[in-house]
Amino acid sequence: MGIFIDENICNGCRGLPEARCERICPGDLCYRKENMKAAIRDQSACWTCACCVKECPVQAIELRLPFQACSNGASLKARLKRDRTIWTVWDAGGHQEEFIIQARRLKGD
Amino acid sequence: MGTMHIDADILIIGGGAAGCFAAVEIYKKSPNCRVVIMEKAHIERSGCLAMGLNAINAYLHSGQTPESYVSYVEREFEGVIRKDLVYTIAQGLNEVVKDVEEMGLPIEKTEDGTYKKRGKRSIRIFGERLKPILAEAVAKTGTQVLNRIVATNFIYDGDRICGAFGYGIRDGKFYVVSAKAVIVATGGASGIYIPNNPGEARHLMWYCPWNAGTGYAMGIRAGAEMTSFENRFIALRVKDVHAPTGTIAVGVHAKQINARGEDYLELYYKHLGGNKCLTQHRLLATVEEAKAGRGPCYLDTTTLNDADERRLKEDFLNMNPQIILLWASEGMDPRQKPVEIQGTEPFVVGGHCQAGYWIDKERRTTLKGLYAAGEVAGGAPKKYVSGTWVEARIAATTALEDIKGVSLEDVDGELIHTEKSRVLTPLTKKSGIFPSEVRERLQKIMDEYAGGISVNYALHEERLLEARRLLKCLKGRLKDMTAVNNYNLVEALECIDRVDVARVLVEHLICRKETRWACYQTRLDYPEKDDSRWLTFVNSIYHAETDEIKMVERPLSV
Numbered sequence: 065m066g067i068f069i070d071e072n073i074c075n076g077c078r079g080l081p082e083a084r085c086e087r088i089c090p091g092d093l094c095y096r097k098e099n100m101k102a103a104i105r106d107q108s109a110c111w112t113c114a115c116c117v118k119e120c121p122v123q124a125i126e127l128r129l130p131f132q133a134c135s136n137g138a139s140l141k142a143r144l145k146r147d148r149t150i151w152t153v154w155d156a157g158g159h160q161e162e163f164i165i166q167a168r169r170l171k172g173d
Numbered sequence: 174m175g176t177m178h179i180d181a182d183i184l185i186i187g188g189g190a191a192g193c194f195a196a197v198e199i200y201k202k203s204p205n206c207r208v209v210i211m212e213k214a215h216i217e218r219s220g221c222l223a224m225g226l227n228a229i230n231a232y233l234h235s236g237q238t239p240e241s242y243v244s245y246v247e248r249e250f251e252g253v254i255r256k257d258l259v260y261t262i263a264q265g266l267n268e269v270v271k272d273v274e275e276m277g278l279p280i281e282k283t284e285d286g287t288y289k290k291r292g293k294r295s296i297r298i299f300g301e302r303l304k305p306i307l308a309e310a311v312a313k314t315g316t317q318v319l320n321r322i323v324a325t326n327f328i329y330d331g332d333r334i335c336g337a338f339g340y341g342i343r344d345g346k347f348y349v350v351s352a353k354a355v356i357v358a359t360g361g362a363s364g365i366y367i368p369n370n371p372g373e374a375r376h377l378m379w380y381c382p383w384n385a386g387t388g389y390a391m392g393i394r395a396g397a398e399m400t401s402f403e404n405r406f407i408a409l410r411v412k413d414v415h416a417p418t419g420t421i422a423v424g425v426h427a428k429q430i431n432a433r434g435e436d437y438l439e440l441y442y443k444h445l446g447g448n449k450c451l452t453q454h455r456l457l458a459t460v461e462e463a464k465a466g467r468g469p470c471y472l473d474t475t476t477l478n479d480a481d482e483r484r485l486k487e488d489f490l491n492m493n494p495q496i497i498l499l500w501a502s503e504g505m506d507p508r509q510k511p512v513e514i515q516g517t518e519p520f521v522v523g524g525h526c527q528a529g530y531w532i533d534k535e536r537r538t539t540l541k542g543l544y545a546a547g548e549v550a551g552g553a554p555k556k557y558v559s560g561t562w563v564e565a566r567i568a569a570t571t572a573l574e575d576i577k578g579v580s581l582e583d584v585d586g587e588l589i590h591t592e593k594s595r596v597l598t599p600l601t602k603k604s605g606i607f608p609s610e611v612r613e614r615l616q617k618i619m620d621e622y623a624g625g626i627s628v629n630y631a632l633h634e635e636r637l638l639e640a641r642r643l644l645k646c647l648k649g650r651l652k653d654m655t656a657v658n659n660y661n662l663v664e665a666l667e668c669i670d671r672v673d674v675a676r677v678l679v680e681h682l683i684c685r686k687e688t689r690w691a692c693y694q695t696r697l698d699y700p701e702k703d704d705s706r707w708l709t710f711v712n713s714i715y716h717a718e719t720d721e722i723k724m725v726e727r728p729l730s731v
Contacts (some may be wrong), residue, residue: 065373079185081198090214090223091376091383092321092342105660108373111382112414115218127362129498130374132196133413138501140494149301151490155501167302168277 066110068139070103073124076100084161085116085125107152118142118149146170175590176347176595177241178316180581181209183572184352186324186337187359187388188216190558191547193307194269194355195565200314203573206431208316209350211339212493213663214383217308220360221381221524222558223546225707226300227420227492229280230557231266234290234327236401239263240250242294249451250404251689253729254527255552265563270296273562273696278307292423298587301491303558322348323663327355327397328584333542333593335582338389338592345592349584353576354542356568359520362674364612364667366660367620368518370413377495379408379415380515384665386521388549389529390670393677393715398531398539400551400712400727402674403681405693406526407630409456410471412513416493416721418472421512425481426486427472429455431462431513447605455517457691460629460682471511482508484545505515508698516692518626521678523547523563526693527554528678531712536568538573539714544568552710599665605616605655608664611647618643623679625693633697637683640701644676645720677713684711 069085077083085094092115094154102124104110114171117125117140118120127140136156143150147170151163184201196208212219226256233242235259242263243256258279270288274280279299283290288296311318321342328336334355339348363380376382393399409418421427428448431437438458439447446723458472477485484509489496500507507681525528529551530538538545545551546568556564599605619625624632651669656662687703688696710727 066376088215090217090219092214094661098404108669109376109382111223111376111378111504112498113224114494115223119218119496126373127494127498129414129502130370130377131493132374133370134499134502134505136502136504140501141319142494142496149490151494151497153497156503161501163487163490165301166279166299167492168276168306169279170213170277 065107065130066112067104068126068128069104070126071101073122074101074124076102080160083118084121088103088115090115098160114140140166174345174347176197176349176593179209179348179350180207180209181350181352182354182576183534184281184336184350184355185210186355186357186458188212188222188311188318189360189547190218190307191358191561191565192356192655193311193357194562195546196311196314196316197567198566198569198574200316202570204315205650206573208314209317209352211322211324211337211350211604212314212318214319215320216311216318217305219304220384222304223381223714224493225491226298226303226558227271227488228291228295228297229559230295230419231262231555231559232270232288232294232296233263233267234294237294245294246370250527250554251702252704253689253710254554255731257731258532258553262553262560262568263535264561265566266559268567269562270559273306276310278303278567279460291482291520295423296487299491304391319348319469323666325666326592327391327395328545328588329540330582330585333538334395335542336584338596340596341663342663345659347596349589351581351584353579353581354544356544356570356572357392357545357549358546358547358565359522360384360389361524361528362389362671363520363669364624365521365615365619365678366375366518366673367616368414369515369626373460377414379410380520380522385667385670386674387667387670389521390536390673392530392540392543393673394717395540396714396716397543398712398714400427400710401527401529401681402521402678402713403694403711404528404690405678406522406527407456407519407692408517408525409459409514410495410517412469414493414495414499414516415517416489416496418691419480420488420492421472421474421485421534425485427474429459429470429514431467431470433467433539435467437462437467441460442711453691453693459514460516460692463636464629469513469515471513474507475509475511477508492630516626516630519624519693521674523549523551523553524556525554535571536564539569544572565618596666599654606650606652608654608668609659610653611651611668614647615668615675618647619675631681631695631697634683637679640679641683644672644679648672648676677722680713680724681711
């Protein structure tokens with residue numbers, strides 16, 4: 065597994081010609097199912113680049129490592145703000161850590 | 174299925190670091206020039222930089238000069254580099270970094286406003302959004318961006334390159350883009366060898382798994398001269414997740430230790446320079462430690478303090494978020510347990526090493542009308558992202574100059590028909606070989622016979638000759654590939670490209686009968702570096718009509 069999409073949160077980016085994750089995935093792995101929920105066509109092809117995780121406006125997508133690489137599940141989500149990215153990581157024990165990192169200069173910086 | 178005809182003055186293939194920068198550069202110099210970018214994914218997040226970037230590793234700090242940069246690269250690459258190319262890159266490094274900062278990239282600075290020194294030639298950046306920043310700069314120009322169009326071949330009339338063909342992954346249309354000049358700016362090639370991780374984690378690799386070497390393959394098929402494919406790149410990376418070790422070693426000065434806790438570079442590899450050894454010797458020493466029963470090897474992160482650890486995690490979130498998951502799993506805290514390192518599978522790249530098109534100082538390839546910049550431009554290793562921008566600037570400038578007086582040519586209908594049917598064939602087959610089968614066959618051949626991980630990267634003639642034979646057989650079977658949808662079709666096209674790249678790679682590996690670059694090119698049958706014979710470039714030209722790859726040697730100074 066590379067990403068986990070929570071269908072209870074995913075709104076399929078209704079109104080857009082493509083879901084945002086579908087539009088952005090560098091490996092063309094995300095698509096929208098008939099029920100208008102996003103899905104990944106092949107977990108083994110995922111690079112774990114987190115582009116879809118960042119792009120999702122409702123944080124329906126988590127980054128997870130394939131079980132083969134790490135049997136203790138941790139997960140990672142991101143929220144993009146105009147000039148910074150906010151990351152939340154949950155470790156194997158459910159402990160949460162947050163990172164707020166500058167991501168672009170705004171005029172005047 | 175429809176055919177789309179698009180006219181451009183300059184066509185850029187690949188909307189990565191080089192392609193985006195080239196488009197911006199052309200617009201600055203000639204705002205009315207019609208520029209088209211053809212991109213397989215979406216330029217906002219595609220290729221190597223999709224994950225982001227946390228450092229720029231080619232930058233001249235105060236006191237350094239283009240000359241000192243060339244000397245450094247020449248030493249790292251055992252004397253075989255194109256000094257003219259590296260020099261022109263070094264001359265432009267600082268200027269392009271400033272340009273990208275102005276586009277919006279945050280760079281760490283000291284109190285006096287200069288970039289803070291991260292390593293000898295590097296600076297720390299906050300580049301999680303580097304690709305979106307570049308794409309935004311492109312959006313401010315008049316560039317027409319063709320996202321989700323995979324380039325398949327150049328349009329070549331035997332005299333000059335006059336555009337490229339592409340396939341629309343979303344609309345299923347065939348694209349014919351005519352241009353007065355084409356800048357090839359695609360990525361290098363991953364997926365040639367069996368990767369570190371099998372099965373479900375097969376794409377948990379260092380280099381972008383969708384960089385299929387298409388830009389190389391298109392040039393190979395058109396008969397462009399290629400250089401230095403034998404200078405493979407094998408990265409020393411964090412085991413399993415393949416995040417860069419430089420972020421830890423340079424970023425927080427962690428030492429390389431073996432399973433016994435020894436500073437193995439100093440203790441056993443002093444003859445190679447100990448801790449000051451070349452990049453490839455760090456890898457060699459790590460491979461040798463495993464053979465000697467002193468592996469696995471690690472980066473010692475157990476002495477990190479709170480601030481260092483936080484900084485390290487931030488750096489990785491900007492470039493390789495997956496390592497944060499590794500560290501968040503039970504028993505993997507980097508302050509409790511040193512970070513295990515290993516060599517990756519070999520890649521064919523022109524940014525870390527120097528595989529690529531043989532070009533002149535102005536970035537013209539050997540085919541008229543075709544220019545190369547970035548990963549696919551050969552002879553200039555250690556250019557990294559900033560060097561790629563400089564090459565994009567040079568290629569853009571040259572292309573703009575060269576198209577004066579050139580007019581667009583009509584594309585021969587027969588050429589269009591032939592390429593269209595080649596590209597679409599897999600979709601017409603109801604049964605046949607799956608792209609995944611070809612991929613696994615190719616990777617197995619290369620791993621076992623052309624120096625993959627399973628043989629500790631070592632090469633020798635008899636195995637390479639077997640690789641040559643098996644690859645020729647494999648190529649013969651490619652026409653039987655089947656694809657059920659567009660995603661599959663792209664996989665099939667990537668297989669074709671990778672096989673073409675692998676065949677050229679094997680010829681280069683056969684040709685250089687010495688050991689020039691440890692691990693990258695280690696010949697068991699010619700274990701010594703032979704300066705009296707091999708201070709030369711190994712180049713190749715593919716002849717499509719006979720399916721032969723002709724080797725040529727070129728002197729170091731051109």
